[in-house]
Amino acid sequence: MFSNCLKKDKVIASNMASITFGILTVSDTCASGDKDDTSGPELERLVTTEQSHDGRLIKGQVICKTVVPDDEFQIMATLTRWSDVFKVNVILTTGGTGFALRDITPEATEKVLEKKAPGLSTAMLMASLKATPMGMLSRSVCGIRKKTLIINLPGSTKAVKECYEAIAGVISHAVDLILEEKSKIIKTHEQIQGAHQHHRCSHQHSAVSAARITSVADRLRESPYTMISVDAALEIINKSLQILDAEILEVWDAYGRVITDDIYSYCDLPPFRASIKDGYAVFTSDGKGRRHVLGGTEAGQTPGSLHLVPGTCVRVNTGAPIPEEATAVVQVEDTMLIESSTDGMEEKEIEILIEPKDGLDIRPIGSDIEKGTLILKAQTKIGAAEMGILSACGCTKVRVTKLPTVGVLSTGNELQQAGEPPKPGHVYDSNKITLMMMLRENGYSPRDFGIAIDEENAMISALKDAFQEVDVLLTSGSVSMGDKDMLKPILEHVFKATIHFGRVNMKPGKPTTYATCEYNKTKKYILCLPGNPVSATVTAQLFALPLLKRLSGDFSKPVVVIAKLLSSYKLDPRPEYARAILEWSNDDPIPRAYSTGNQISSKLLSCKNSNALLMLPGWTKEKSELNKGDLIKARLIGFNQNSV
Ligand code: AMP
Ligand code: MG
Numbered sequence: 001m002f003s004n005c006l007k008k009d010k011v012i013a014s015n016m017a018s019i020t021f022g023i024l025t026v027s028d029t030c031a032s033g034d035k036d037d038t039s040g041p042e043l044e045r046l047v048t049t050e051q052s053h054d055g056r057l058i059k060g061q062v063i064c065k066t067v068v069p070d071d072e073f074q075i076m077a078t079l080t081r082w083s084d085v086f087k088v089n090v091i092l093t094t095g096g097t098g099f100a101l102r103d104i105t106p107e108a109t110e111k112v113l114e115k116k117a118p119g120l121s122t123a124m125l126m127a128s129l130k131a132t133p134m135g136m137l138s139r140s141v142c143g144i145r146k147k148t149l150i151i152n153l154p155g156s157t158k159a160v161k162e163c164y165e166a167i168a169g170v171i172s173h174a175v176d177l178i179l180e181e182k183s184k185i186i187k188t189h190e191q192i193q194g195a196h197q198h199h200r201c202s203h204q205h206s207a208v209s210a211a212r213i214t215s216v217a218d219r220l221r222e223s224p225y226t227m228i229s230v231d232a233a234l235e236i237i238n239k240s241l242q243i244l245d246a247e248i249l250e251v252w253d254a255y256g257r258v259i260t261d262d263i264y265s266y267c268d269l270p271p272f273r274a275s276i277k278d279g280y281a282v283f284t285s286d287g288k289g290r291r292h293v294l295g296g297t298e299a300g301q302t303p304g305s306l307h308l309v310p311g312t313c314v315r316v317n318t319g320a321p322i323p324e325e326a327t328a329v330v331q332v333e334d335t336m337l338i339e340s341s342t343d344g345m346e347e348k349e350i351e352i353l354i355e356p357k358d359g360l361d362i363r364p365i366g367s368d369i370e371k372g373t374l375i376l377k378a379q380t381k382i383g384a385a386e387m388g389i390l391s392a393c394g395c396t397k398v399r400v401t402k403l404p405t406v407g408v409l410s411t412g413n414e415l416q417q418a419g420e421p422p423k424p425g426h427v428y429d430s431n432k433i434t435l436m437m438m439l440r441e442n443g444y445s446p447r448d449f450g451i452a453i454d455e456e457n458a459m460i461s462a463l464k465d466a467f468q469e470v471d472v473l474l475t476s477g478s479v480s481m482g483d484k485d486m487l488k489p490i491l492e493h494v495f496k497a498t499i500h501f502g503r504v505n506m507k508p509g510k511p512t513t514y515a516t517c518e519y520n521k522t523k524k525y526i527l528c529l530p531g532n533p534v535s536a537t538v539t540a541q542l543f544a545l546p547l548l549k550r551l552s553g554d555f556s557k558p559v560v561v562i563a564k565l566l567s568s569y570k571l572d573p574r575p576e577y578a579r580a581i582l583e584w585s586n587d588d589p590i591p592r593a594y595s596t597g598n599q600i601s602s603k604l605l606s607c608k609n610s611n612a613l614l615m616l617p618g619w620t621k622e623k624s625e626l627n628k629g630d631l632i633k634a635r636l637i638g639f640n641q642n643s644v
Contacts (some may be wrong), residue, residue, distance in 0.1 A: 019058060020086075020090070021088065022091040023044055025039060026069075026093055039160045047060035058172045063086060097153075098137065106140065115144040127165070225501065233501055234543070237550075238550060251391060257552070260401055264372050265371055270367070273363065281316050283327055288352050292312045296315035330352050335353060338350055379554075404551040406473070408446050409473060411531070412454060435540055439548075463494075467520070471524065475526065495519065504539075508535035509535045533603075537604070542577065546558070560634065561612075563631070564593060565627070573619045593612065612634040612637060614634050
């Protein structure tokens with residue numbers, strides 16, 4: 001599609017102005033190849049024919065042309081890209097303006113316009129009415145987006161000509177007005193802002209982003225994104241997040257979720273006076289000495305008709321309710337059998353060998369948890385113990401934050417699925433499985449969005465698929481400086497995403513990019529991880545997992561410990577996250593950090609068995625290396641190590 005976009009407009013002669021045009025044919029049948037597009041070429045012929053207006057010769061130059069189906073998203077994406085990225089003067093659409101169910105061009109156009117220009121539609125309507133009353137059925141929309149005039153023309157080749165000729169005479173003036181007005185706005189803005197760094201930077205970066213996917217020669221040789229620290233990146237992520245809504249779940253289904261409200265116990269625990277020991281419920285006032293055994297109560301039973309009177313006792317098991325009037329329990333170890341029944345099966349009389357004290361070995365009602373006690377505070381993450389507490393207190397349902405839905409997308413022409421016979425120049429996609437499993441280990445159910453080749457339409461459609469289904473998308477690849485690294489410009493220009501950061505001062509993982517956008521009225525979070533397998537793995541640990549946790553209301557921090565280096569490290573100018581295996585020994589409370597070997601970012605073996613990322617500081621003149629025995633901060637990674 002971009003190969004249709006020529007480079008800069010040329011002024012053909014001093015008195016001849018050149019207007020750049022984009023011609024967008026909207027038609028299901030032309031897009032599928034079932035029919036030839038004749039209206040698009042007719043428009044091209046018309047706009048490139050030299051015309052004279054106001055004493056100037058005007059010749060249009062078609063710098064973009066394409067055919068898309070009657071699909072609202074594709075129409076909007078093309079219009080915004082041609083307007084925002086290629087800064088085309090005029091976009092003419094043909095097709096999709098009728099009454100058929102699929103005709104959606106005016107609606108799609110209206111959504112991208114910033115100002116409407118209904119006069120142009122009226123002029124075209126008047127011209128078509130002269131030819132046929134059917135003109136009344138046209139729904140053309142015209143208007144302005146940024147510096148671009150967008151005009152809907154009908155689909156039929158004949159009607160296209162009639163309508164275009166009705167407005168051709170005012171196009172150059174309209175373009176002049178748009179450009180003048182825009183330059184005025186920019187001037188005022190610059191006057192107000194002065195030479196504001198950010199303004200210039202974002203301006204440059206849009207142009208550069210566009211260039212990067214059009215021409216390899218024009219690509220930028222240095223990233224336009226400001227390099228920020230890992231902490232700053234995390235802060236930006238945190239600030240951008242909106243914690244997801246809550247839902248009510250059965251306690252059984254709530255493992256790993258974060259509760260949204262304080263939870264109070266529905267009942268007393270224990271709900272009755274319970275024995276702590278296997279023994280005999282007695283009156284303390286009877287002191288030491290012999291007792292007649294009235295019978296026994298086991299756990300799960302009630303004392304029923306067994307009532308103590310002085311000189312008697314009731315045999316009780318651990319957890320069994322004791323008779324209401326009993327004042328102590330004496331454990332069986334502190335008693336002696338005096339007499340049993342004639343068959344030897346029952347105790348008749350025992351002797352209490354100690355002086356029992358009031359309350360001995362009795363759990364009073366509510367002594368573990370009193371009814372109405374706060375048992376779990378809002379924002380507590382539900383683990384095994386918490387599920388036990390909830391169940392013990394009679395809670396069957398809890399209100400918890402939803403878990404984000406998350407998807408994984410790999411990018412790159414060179415990638416192939418594991419298991420396929422190897423193709424020349426290809427490598428197997430390892431990021432997908434690593435990221436998916438890392439997500440599963442942390443309690444998410446990731447969706448696989450496949451591999452998108454390095455082609456604009458493939459990327460757009462993969463992103464669109466993902467945004468339709470998930471809140472968070474992890475991509476890998478296509479964010480470095482290669483001419484095929486097109487994710488950032490696509491997100492920015494096609495999906496109108498905000499790129500919160502595009503470069504992080506870390507090794508590995510420098511090109512890590514974070515963006516958010518609205519899709520189907522829902523906020524989407526996109527973490528674009530670098531393609532190198534180690535970089536993708538490390539940045540997923542550092543950014544993706546915290547992002548997902550926060551979205552589900554989990555604010556727990558990663559565990560960072562101090563470890564002792566077992567080898568020396570030459571420091572890199574960027575702070576480095578070196579994979580290591582920490583081992584604890586009985587004789588030293590400080591774990592020892594074994595390096596996992598060569599730390600090059602392509603070598604996934606350096607992640608094997610690692611349970612920590614050593615947080616090596618950036619190189620300074622004063623400190624250029626770390627030595628064996630030095631102490632270093634290490635962030636624990638891996639299942640259940642990631643949070644406290
Ligand atoms: P990129 O970030 O797209 O420039 O890719 C950087 C390097 O990572 C290249 O060597 C790619 O072949 C490799 N790479 C990218 N994606 C993957 C993946 N999903 N699995 C394995 N290697 C990858
Ligand atoms: Mg790539």
